[in-house]
Amino acid sequence: xxxxxxxxxxxxxxxxxxxxxxxxxxxxxxxxxxxxxxxxxxxxxxxxxxxxxxxxxxxxxxxxxxxxxxxxxxxxxxxxxxxxxxxxxxxxxxxxxxxxxxxxxxxxxxxxxxxxxxxxxxxxxxxxxxxxxxxxxxxxxxxxxxxxxxxxxxxxxxxxxxxxxxxxxxxxxxxxxxxxxxxxxxxxxxxxxxxxxxxxxxxxxxxxxxxxxxxxxxxxxxxxxxxxxxxxxxxxxxxxxxxxxxxxxxxxxxxxxxxxxxxxxxxxxxxxxxxxxxxxxxxxxxxxxxxxxxxxxxxxxxxxxxxxxxxxxxxxxxxxxxxxxxxxxxxxxxxxxxxxxxxxxxxxxxxxxxxxxxxxxxxxxxxxxxxxxxxxxxxxxxxxxxxxxxxxxxxxxxxxxxxxxxxxxxxxxxxxxxxxxxxxxxxxxxxxxxxxxxxxxxxxxxxxxxxxxxxxxxxxxxxxxxxxxxxxxxxxxxxxxxxxxxxxxxxxxxxxxxxxxxxxxxxxxxxxxxxxxxxxxxxxxxxxxxxxxxxxxxxxxxxxxxxx
Numbered sequence: 001x002x003x004x005x006x007x008x009x010x011x012x013x014x015x016x017x018x019x020x021x022x023x024x025x026x027x028x029x030x031x032x033x034x035x036x037x038x039x040x041x042x043x044x045x046x047x048x049x050x051x052x053x054x055x056x057x058x059x060x061x062x063x064x065x066x067x068x069x070x071x072x073x074x075x076x077x078x079x080x081x082x083x084x085x086x087x088x089x090x091x092x093x094x095x096x097x098x099x100x101x102x103x104x105x106x107x108x109x110x111x112x113x114x115x116x117x118x119x120x121x122x123x124x125x126x127x128x129x130x131x132x133x134x135x136x137x138x139x140x141x142x143x144x145x146x147x148x149x150x151x152x153x154x155x156x157x158x159x160x161x162x163x164x165x166x167x168x169x170x171x172x173x174x175x176x177x178x179x180x181x182x183x184x185x186x187x188x189x190x191x192x193x194x195x196x197x198x199x200x201x202x203x204x205x206x207x208x209x210x211x212x213x214x215x216x217x218x219x220x221x222x223x224x225x226x227x228x229x230x231x232x233x234x235x236x237x238x239x240x241x242x243x244x245x246x247x248x249x250x251x252x253x254x255x256x257x258x259x260x261x262x263x264x265x266x267x268x269x270x271x272x273x274x275x276x277x278x279x280x281x282x283x284x285x286x287x288x289x290x291x292x293x294x295x296x297x298x299x300x301x302x303x304x305x306x307x308x309x310x311x312x313x314x315x316x317x318x319x320x321x322x323x324x325x326x327x328x329x330x331x332x333x334x335x336x337x338x339x340x341x342x343x344x345x346x347x348x349x350x351x352x353x354x355x356x357x358x359x360x361x362x363x364x365x366x367x368x369x370x371x372x373x374x375x376x377x378x379x380x381x382x383x384x385x386x387x388x389x390x391x392x393x394x395x396x397x398x399x400x401x402x403x404x405x406x407x408x409x410x411x412x413x414x415x416x417x418x419x420x421x422x423x424x425x426x427x428x429x430x431x432x433x434x435x436x437x438x439x440x441x442x443x444x445x446x447x448x449x450x451x452x453x454x455x456x457x458x459x460x461x462x463x464x465x466x467x468x469x470x471x472x473x474x475x476x477x478x479x480x481x482x483x484x485x486x487x488x489x490x491x492x493x494x495x496x497x498x499x500x501x502x503x504x505x506x507x508x509x510x511x512x513x514x515x516x517x518x519x520x521x522x523x524x525x526x527x528x529x530x531x532x533x534x535x536x537x538x539x540x541x542x543x544x545x546x547x548x
Contacts, residue, residue, distance in 0.1 A: 026534040029054060030196035034253045037199055038095050041087060046534050048080035048087075048098030048143060051199075054537045055100050055145060058530035059197050065528055067170045068191040070105050072146040074112050079143050086141075095256050097141030102198040104189050105147040105169070106154060106235040107244070109134050113144075117235045118152035118166025120390060121383040126369035131233015132265040133202065133244055140260045145198050148188030152395075153380070154206060154237040155185045156356050159398030162482035163187055163212070167390045173484075174216045175526035176469075176491050181484035184212030186221075189247045193219045194524060200248045200257055206237045206352070207456035208448055210245050211464040211496060215446040218466040218492035218524045220254050220511070221247045225501045226459030227273040229258075230265035236359035238352055239270070241459060251465075251512045252286045258504070259283060275502055285505050289513040292325030296510075297332035297439035302450040310493050313468045314445050317495055317518065321443070324513050332437045334450065336428035341450075343420070350417040353402050354409040377404040425454035431500060441503070441510060446494035455498040463507040465514060467495040468521050490525060 026046050027036045040046050056076070059069050073079075083098040092098070108115040110130045116122040130138075137144065149169030155161060164172030164187030172187040174180040175195055182191060186203030190213030193201050203210045205223045214221030222245040229244045236242055246257035263279045264271035298318065305311060318328050334340075340348075357377050364375045372383055381400050384390040407414060426432075430451065433442065442451055446464050455462045470491050477487040485491065497510045 026538065028196070029058065029533055030529065031249070032196070032199065033250055034095055034099060034199060034256050037099055038092070038097070041098055042092065046538055047084045048100075049077060049084055050534055050537045050541065051098070052076045052080040052100050052143060052145065054532055054534050055196075055198055057532035057537070058195070059146070061530040061532060062175075062195060062197075062528055065173070066175055066191050066195070067149055067172045068188040068195070069102065069197060070118075070147045070149050070169045070188070071113055073144055076100065076143055076145050083141055083143065093139075093141040094260075096137065096260060098143065099141070099199050100143045100145040101137060101257075102145050102148050102189060102192050102201040103134070104150050104186050104201070104203050105166075106150060106204055107131060107134065107202060108233040108235070109144060111144070113147055115147070115235065116168060117154060118150050118168050119380070119384070120167055120387055121372055121374050121380050122235070123168065124369065124371040125367050125374075127233065127363075127366050128368050129233070129267075132230035132267055133261045134233060136261050142260075148186075148192055148201060150188055151185040151209075153400070154204065154209065154235075156237050156352075156399045156403065157384070158396045160396055160481050162479065162484060165395070174213075175528050176218075176524075177485050177488050177527060179485050180488075180491060181216065181479050181482075181486050182213055183216040185209035186247065187213045190214055190217040190219055190221065193217065193247050193249060195526060195530060197530070200246060200253050202244060202257070202261075203247050204231075204234055204242060204244050205456065206241050207453055210247060211446060211452060211462050212448065214247060214464040215494035216492060218469070218494070218520075219247055219249055220251055220466070220515075221245065221464040222254050222258060223456065223462040223464070224258065224262070224504065225461045227270045228461075228502065228504065229261050230263075230268040230271050232265060232267035236356075236363055238355040239359045239362065240355055241352070241456065243459070251508065251515045252283070255282045255286055255508055280505055282505065282508055285508040286512045289324050289516050291321060291510065291513050294326040294441070294510065295329060295439040296321060296326050297329045297433060297437050297442045299334065299433065299442055299444055299451050300331045301333060301337065303444055304447045304449045305445050307487070309471060309474070310445055310468075313493075313521075314495070317467060317514070318443070320517050321514060324517055329437050329439050332433050332439065332442065334429050334454070335432045335436070336424035337450065339428075340424045343424075347417050348421065349402070350406070350414050351421055353399075353406040354411070354414045356403045357406050358409045421457055425457040429454040430458065430460060430498060434500060441497050441499040441506060443495065443497050443510075446496045451498060452496055458501075460498055460501050461504050461507055462496055462498045463511045465495045465497075465511055466520060466524075467493055467518075469493070471521070490527075492524070
């Protein structure tokens, strides 16, 4: 409760602010930033309850078409109301106070929402505590609005899978053309962000699950260094490789989230490698566009795209970076390039198969509520094959079978493959290239290619940014599995920066400068868009208030 004097002072201040902005329409939710939200809440132009109600209405308008959101937090409005009261009585905690955020459905919350990795096998399961990232978001005043759909088991169920499909959530679609492939496991988070179904969202990545959906949805995605952000409370794929990162519409918004969730935790030993005495001031690197002194390497032979429009746009992006003061070193090569490509695929897969087997056993062993008695990968397979809602006749369990049959993480063949993978992607991969060519970072089109997978396998950071959209006249292409639209007019494509472990400050500087200087060939134009805006919710609230 506020004291009477404190409450009256704050009411007077809010009323004064309200009179000065009462004729100013609130920002559109498809483009609103965290700064816009903080300013609007501070100036009493709208409330966090208004935001939550608007976002829920928007989800209800489009979710049947895109399947981005699995469930909405039934307590979101109550939480928003409490945070509005706290802001009035005590002021705001920080930039995330009263901000609705969506979480990928493998990030555990100890509330009335489920955390299932998209599978009915874990529906209703509980662990003893929330993840550190969830605790930090709550402490910062964020409102956990709901859970987003994902590729079931972080895309480690099927060998013939479509990205963004889960038994619980169905098929997520990106919103730029009908039946558009969303790419990657964190697809629901990316689709929700571009459609303005929440202010920002959280995703997780093992290999491509943040940066891929960011490309297909023209949003910003940050695959953080493995060890920068705690993963306790996250249903794992690989305890060694997984990480958590923000998906947002601007670099600065992503950095706001990173600043809250980064830092070591006693509940995740991988964060013991955190090299700083305190979390760096990441926002300090969102202030200028001067890249003088930065050397960027282009791994030309590793660029998979042959599309002339993508390549021409990429060349213009390189010139944009040069104009900002950066030097560009072309034709950077990896020491392990040929060795990796010649490596037998089944051998290359061994580490992840073994890691999923061990990681899931660890997770299930910590469950304090386990309705379906899932203890290992074999149990998952048995459940899927016996549960009609898992659609096992339509979606195979090939990856789960390979993981079940893995000789294990300690087996000699697994350790040999892991050692080779880490060397090829690290010392003889990205780290070697940075050293050999004396460059600060690598830049390349956002594709599932050698440098992006090297960064993921070695646990290095990757920053994904929008680059453009395929133009009119582009020949449409479909995915091999599922016949979803992969390439077509108005489908986005993107750009990636990567560098060594814990180089987030460097990548933020690069990403922010590029974002400020680069002009997309058009603004994002989803073919489907929710219509509810803050102004509609505010008008409805005012009508109700007038009757009281």
